[in-house]
Amino acid sequence: MEITEVRIFPKDSPDKKLRAYATVTFDNVFVVRNIKVIEGSTGLFIAMPSRKVKHPCPKCNFKNESKSKYCNMCAAQLPLIQRPVTPSDVNNLQSEHKDIAHPITQTFREYLQKTVLEAYEKQKTGTGMSASSSPSASPSPSTNSGFSGLAPETKF
Numbered sequence: 689m690e691i692t693e694v695r696i697f698p699k700d701s702p703d704k705k706l707r708a709y710a711t712v713t714f715d716n717v718f719v720v721r722n723i724k725v726i727e728g729s730t731g732l733f734i735a736m737p738s739r740k741v742k743h744p745c746p747k748c749n750f751k752n753e754s755k756s757k758y759c760n761m762c763a764a765q766l767p768l769i770q771r772p773v774t775p776s777d778v779n780n781l782q783s784e785h786k787d788i789a790h791p792i793t794q795t796f797r798e799y800l801q802k803t804v805l806e807a808y809e810k811q812k813t814g815t816g817m818s819a820s821s822s823p824s825a826s827p828s829p830s831t832n833s834g835f836s837g838l839a840p841e842t843k844f
């Protein structure tokens with residue numbers, strides 16, 4: 689499977705760790721939105737689109753956010769959920785989120801991450817009208833030098 693398009697949507701959010709959203713097209717026929725570009729302590733990485741895991745109230749069945757201790761509908765106490773000890777830990781954070789779509793092989797995960805991050809970097813450096821990548825290997829047209837290369841001088 690090939691990634692045929694990556695679009696980057698830079699994000700200015702209070703959450704400084706979230707740098708951008710990416711929309712990725714696979715094989716020109718399948719698109720996944722809201723892939724997140726996140727700045728971690730060890731560098732950039734991507735997070736697949738996810739949804740918050742909700743917990744139904746045992747009394748009224750209202751679906752509460754996993755952070756809630758009490759039901760938002762009937763105020764019943766919710767069953768205790770294992771809470772991450774370090775909130776900044778991304779892996780723990782994932783426990784409250786379930787990926788909606790994600791690669792299942794390590795190889796493709798790396799390929800996807802690399803492609804998205806490359807597109808992100810390209811977009812980041814490409815902003816502003818600075819004279820970016822100009823392949824300046826243009827040979828000046830007016831080089832009418834008499835020295836025209838290696839003349840085949842076969843002298844014996």
Ligand SMILES: [Zn+2]
Pocket residue numbers: 745746747748749750759760761762763764
């Ligand atoms: Zn309830």
